[in-house]
Amino acid sequence: MSILKQVFTWWNGQTIGTRFYTWRFGNKIGQDEFGNSYYEGPKDNEGRPRRWVIFNGYAEASAIPAGWHGWMHHRTDIAPSQEEYQPREWQKPHKPNLTGSPEAYRPKGSMTSNGTRPRVTGDYDAWTPGD
Template sequence: MANLTKLLGLDKFVTLFRTIRDHGGIIGSFKTLYRVDELKSGTLVGEDKYGNRYYENNMHFIGRNRWVIYADKVGLNYDGSQVPPEWFGWLHYKTDLPPHEDPSRPKYKWMMDHQQNMSGTDQAYMPYSTTRPKIEPWRPSQ
């Protein structure tokens, strides 16, 4: 039966319907398409504590077979800096083991929790200067 569907070219439709089903039907597929600009179907590998979900499908090319679906709470404001370092290593093929399966990944109590890049927000880091400015503004006498 599988050879007949491939011979008739129906395997692409089977893949399409499976992808639509994996994204929660037609409405869910449109929501995913709106947020991510792409519909992919794959195996859920894991989820981090921020709500990001990580997928893998080895039927795609290497470099395109691992991806992240960002948490729903960020909406369209997702950014690559929202991926924690342990999952960054898995996404970029530094390791083949996801963080929850990697026994060599150390976790010490002095390690800080991951924080996304806050540039462009009101929480951005702004250094202050302790030196006098070289040019002082002119203030007319009153």
């Protein structure tokens, strides 16, 4: 089943083409706490090394932590695995985008949450003829 997923799906792990390119040209740089693997390869047409990630499971760009995001986008040349990267004290632990999941943010009064939104001054009152 794994080989069929690689042939017919691009969103679940890596495809056959990505596996071949990674095997042929990729140099593994490191791995994050979610199991995503980061690679660097030959230079692109701008002279920068190509960088890519192979996701552990479902391919979701928001699953890349802040330190690795900076490295992927050439904000820094030193990968978090090559230094003692410590998040700032004000940074919260990384969470991927939860939209569409049971843990998504649902403010009070939204259609998907329980309860009603409290009335506030300035709420809209519908216009009726004769007012």
